Amino acid sequence: MSAAQGGAAREANMARILREPIPSEYLSTIAGNAPSEVKAMAVKWLNVYHAPGPTGCFAGASTRRTVVREVSLVDDENARGLPVEGRVGKKLVLVSEVDITDELLDARDRLSNSFVFAIIDECVSSAVATLDFALGGQGMTGVSLSINTTWHNAVFLGGRLRFVSTTMGVDGGIASCRCEVWDDTQHQLVATGVFSGMIASPSPLTARL
Template sequence: MMPESDVDISQVKGNASPEVKRALLSSLQSMQPNNVSRSTGKPFRGFGAQFVSRMQITEASVLPMTEEPEKFEGRVVFEMIVDEDMLNGAGNMHGGCLAMMIDTCSTAPFYVLGAATRGQGVFGVSQSLNIVYHSPALPGDKLRIVNTTLALGSRALSSRCEVWSVTRHRLVASAVHINMVPSESSKL
């Protein structure tokens, strides 16, 4: 993993501090492990690593909530291009591939809001991911994945995600993601 001081944040807009942006980018890079496959003995970076490495964070912000201006929400925006290895048999982006990206991207605003307001970012683990697919994403489409927090509790976290085709000006998918912060394992 690259030291946080070496992480380039120059392309990340938004009002999150440079420290929060660096910590977020560094944390996302650490989610891309380099493992050796047990079955083949060859290097393997994990199911989502090849796709996560193609996503670019374009914004990281902490904003007053529209409905409750005394509270804040985290907002993180990613962009990526739909490549051939992301497609299903019909030639559209595979729903499972899109779900994995939503799962990863929609946790980022928890980290930004937690780091900015509590001094520590957190990702949590998924409890529920509810996705509505609105229109297909096609090869070459540029996607904008917009993620905002709904609630950041001490154990329960929730966010919403909208995936837009910038190329075709269409909503591709929307989702609500519920995460939890697991408790420490007790030693038996």
């Protein structure tokens, strides 16, 4: 398969996942005040990120166990009084969880920072795309520019990670989002990350989603 054919196949797979409905029974287990269709979009984007990789890729099985626990739309206090086409004044909070398994450990039997970084990237990108969808946009991810990450505490086997991603802004073609990673077992902060990226422009494919 050529590079062009591979890209077309991935794009077609993404479109298929974004079109597929999420069962209402599953959506009812997700907390938060966001409408069901917004919660579904967050789940779909995580499904998109987890679908392309082969089973044998780094942390592939564990990333696919990432579960969405909450999707909420909250007022952005800093943007009040400055509405622009209805797209300013809200931010989105996406909470997801994953259990720590053997494949996620490094040589010192601690949670690998690489795994944490990979999940941060997926969660913040999903949050940004979902907010864009909630505000009437296409709900497409764009290009990651940077994720500045700070590490706080080590985590060991048997813990459960909670990723709390909060959008900071989706406007003017640029998106930003912060993510706090918590060890729910030890009740301590593991890492914090701040994402910035470019929002994807609508294409003939996305217009048909």
